[in-house]
Structures are given as structure tokens and as C-alpha cells.
Amino acid sequence: MILSCGEALIDMLPRTTTLGEPAFSPYAGGAVFNTAIALGRLGAPSAFFSGISNDMLGQILTDTLEASKVDTQYCARSDRPTTVAFVKLVNGQATYAFYDENTAGRLLSQDQLPVLPAGITTLFFGGISLVNDPAASTYEALQTREAATRVTMIDPNIRPGFIAGKEAAYRARIERMIARADIVKLSDEDLHWLAGAGDLTALARQILEKGPKIVFITEGAAGARAVTATQNRFVAATRVTVADTVGAGDTFNAGALAALHDAGALTKAALATVSDATLDAALTLGTRAAAVTVSRPGANPPWRHEL
Numbered sequence: 001m002i003l004s005c006g007e008a009l010i011d012m013l014p015r016t017t018t019l020g021e022p023a024f025s026p027y028a029g030g031a032v033f034n035t036a037i038a039l040g041r042l043g044a045p046s047a048f049f050s051g052i053s054n055d056m057l058g059q060i061l062t063d064t065l066e067a068s069k070v071d072t073q074y075c076a077r078s079d080r081p082t083t084v085a086f087v088k089l090v091n092g093q094a095t096y097a098f099y100d101e102n103t104a105g106r107l108l109s110q111d112q113l114p115v116l117p118a119g120i121t122t123l124f125f126g127g128i129s130l131v132n133d134p135a136a137s138t139y140e141a142l143q144t145r146e147a148a149t150r151v152t153m154i155d156p157n158i159r160p161g162f163i164a165g166k167e168a169a170y171r172a173r174i175e176r177m178i179a180r181a182d183i184v185k186l187s188d189e190d191l192h193w194l195a196g197a198g199d200l201t202a203l204a205r206q207i208l209e210k211g212p213k214i215v216f217i218t219e220g221a222a223g224a225r226a227v228t229a230t231q232n233r234f235v236a237a238t239r240v241t242v243a244d245t246v247g248a249g250d251t252f253n254a255g256a257l258a259a260l261h262d263a264g265a266l267t268k269a270a271l272a273t274v275s276d277a278t279l280d281a282a283l284t285l286g287t288r289a290a291a292v293t294v295s296r297p298g299a300n301p302p303w304r305h306e307l
Contacts, residue, residue, distance in 0.1 A: 001045040002122045002257055002266070003074065005139055006032025006129035007105050008050045008061045009083035009098075011246070013298055024086060026057070027298045028064040030105075031127030031157045034247045038254030038289060038301035040069040044261050047071035047120065049142075051108035051135065057082035058104065076112035080104040089244050098128065098162060108135040113142055116150075122266045124257065125177065126155035126185075131163050131170055140173055143180055151266050153183035155253050158190045178210050182271050185216040185253055200225065201232050213271040214279070216286070218252055224287050226279040233276060235283035238291035247299025248290045254301065255286035 011029035016022060028037075032050070039046035048065055052058045052075045061082065065072050083105050086097045100106050123146055130136045143152050156174050163170045174194070178184050184207055188200055195203040204215040204227035217225045223236040259282040260266050265274055285307075292302035 001047050001071070001120050002039055002124060002261065003047045003049055003116065003120045004032045004036035004039065004124045005049045005142060006030065006125060006127045007083065007135075008033040008048070008052060009085050009105065010057050010060065011298065012084060012086045013246070014087065014089055026060070028061050029085070029247070029299050030083070031155070031250050032124065032129060033061065033065070034250035034299045034301065035124060035126075035253045035257075036065065036070045037068045037299075038247075038251045038293075039258055040065075041301050041303040042254055042258040042285070042289065043304045044254070044258040047074055049074040049076075049114060050129070051076050051078060051080075051104040051106070051112070053077075053082040053104040054079050055082055057084070074114040074116075076104075076108055076114075078104045078107075080107055087246065096159065096162070100128075100132065105129065106132055106135050108138050110134070110138050110141050113138065113145070116146065120150065122151040122153065122257065122261075124153045124155075124253065126253075127157045128159055128162055130156060130173060130177070131159075131166060136173060140177060143177055147180040151182045151268060151271065152180060153185065153253070153257065154178060154181045155185040155249065156190060156194075157187075157249060158193050160193065175210070178207060178212060181212050182268060183214045183216070184212045185218070185249070185256070187218045187249055188220065191217060201227055205229070214274065216252075216256055216283070218249055218290075224252060224283050226283055228274065228279075231276060231279060233279040233283060235280060235287055237287050240291045240295040242294045243297045245294050246297075247301060248294045250299065251293040251301045252286040252290040255289035256282040259285040
């Protein structure tokens with residue numbers, strides 16, 4: 001089973017009322033939440049760990065997870081409020097205003113870490129949950145505890161506006177978590193933010209030198225790449241009419257993980273000797289699933305039968 005560890009929140013997406021007035025509509029979301037949902041819909045065994053509120057928005061999150069076949073037993077419940085993010089879309093590209101202070105997710109603490117059974121073979125981390133303490137330190141502590149014996153993957157999904165004033169501590173945490181991870185996924189923009197200007201493959205190999213076995217790079221409308229110490233595989237994106245890009249990278253992560261799971265490759269030994277065919281399958285399922293997500297409004301990943 002794949003345990004996605006990170007934020008769950010309510011995205012307030014811009015809409016227009018029947019009277020033509022601008023409005024916001026609530027949708028369950030959060031980068032790591034979206035990956036858990038997409039994994040469940042793609043048929044991979046999916047579970048979720050986060051701080052979830054007992055309020056009505058938290059119930060929306062839990063109901064949405066369970067409707068997509070995601071196991072919620074590892075979530076830490078509290079009476080603190082749910083994080084809310086207001087989304088602005090410009091030419092389909094999303095920017096966010098987060099309301100995260102004193103929330104169930106933000107105040108997740110290390111004494112709420114779950115005991116994991118052997119059936120949890122892979123842990124996925126990422127998103128804004130890695131920015132603010134105590135939650136960020138809690139997720140890092142979980143990865144530290146489990147990285148020696150289970151596969152871990154990280155996608156920082158960097159939001160520069162959200163980390164303003166905290167960049168040094170955030171960079172240090174991401175560097176530590178990348179070094180422990182078996183798989184790293186970065187958008188081309190994230191890779192440049194972390195490693196500077198340069199050729200994407202060369203920069204990805206710099207990331208590999210820190211410890212991971214595979215670096216996935218998403219390159220927007222061009223497609224996605226998988227880089228190992230000896231391999232550089234690329235799959236072009238599926239062409240669709242874009243509604244918005246909310247959840248695209250999150251869905252790619254799920255597709256890549258689901259394909260690796262299907263191939264029996266989610267072990268440390270298998271990842272160290274992964275074949276071109278397995279990498280191509282991961283890139284293909286990731287890009288195909290993401291294409292469906294961007295073709296419809298909000299983070300609404302596809303079910304396997306839709307592919």
C-alpha cells in the first residue's frame with residue numbers, strides 16, 4: 001500500500017453564479033491529498049496520513065477520500081479548523097492564497113505519527129505541508145523514521161509565495177528529505193528553483209548525487225522525463241484542451257507510482273535496477289492521467305477506466 005503524507009485542504013475555486021456574479025466554490029484538495037485520490041482511482045492500494053479536522057470541511061475531505069477508495073485510518077483527527085486556499089486562475093495557471101494558521105493540518109505533531117504495518121511499502125511526501133512547523137517537522141520525522149526500510153518519494157511542489165521569509169529553513173528541509181528519498185519528482189520550474197539554471201538532465205543528475213535512485217521531471221505541455229544514473233527517458237504529453245492545471249503534477253505522481261506498483265518496482269532493490277520499459281510505463285501513465293485532470297476544472301483525477 002502507498003501512504004500519501006501531507007496536506008488536505010479546501011480549494012475555493014473561482015466560479016460564476018447563475019446571475020453572472022463572481023464567486024468561489026469549495027473543492028476538496030491539497031497536493032498530497034490529490035495524489036492519494038488519484039492513486040485510489042487508478043486502482044493502486046492508497047492510504048492517507050494528515051491532520052484532518054472534525055469540522056464540516058474536514059468531513060468533506062474524509063468523504064472524498066473514501067469515495068475514491070483511499071484508506072483514512074491513519075489520519076490524525078482534531079477539532080481545529082480545516083485549511084482553506086483561495087485559487088486565482090490566469091490563462092489556466094493557478095496561484096493561491098492560503099489560510100493555514102492554527103489548523104488541524106498545520107498543527108500536526110510528532111506524537112500523532114501513526115504506527116505503520118508491514119503492508120505500507122511506500123510513503124509519498126510533498127506540497128505545502130513541508131513548509132510550516134510543527135507539521136513540516138512531523139512529516140520529515142516520519143520520513144526519517146521509515147526511509148531505511150520503505151520506499152519514499154518526495155515532490156516539494158514549491159510555492160515561492162507561500163515560503164516567503166522561510167526560504168533558508170525550507171531549502172534545508174527539502175535537501176534533507178531529497179537525500180533520504182528513493183524517488184524525487186520536480187517540475188522543471190521546481191528544479192530550476194532548487195538547482196539554478198542549466199540543462200534539465202544535468203540538473204537532475206545533480207539531484208541523483210544526493211541519494212535518490214530516480215528523478216522524474218515534468219515539463220509542462222512538452223511531457224515528462226525520468227532520469228537515473230544511466231538512463232534518460234522522455235514521454236511527450238497527451239494533447240488536450242486545458243481547463244486549468246490544478247492537480248496536474250499531483251496526478252502525474254499518482255500515475256508514476258501506480259505504474260511502478262503494477263510492475264512490482266516499489267522496492268529499494270527494484271528501483272536501483274529499474275528498466276527502461278518500467279520508466280516509460282510510469283511516464284506514460286503519469287502523463288495520460290494528468291492530461292485528463294487538466295482537461296476538466298479543478299483537481300479531478302481520472303479513474304482507471306477513463307484511460
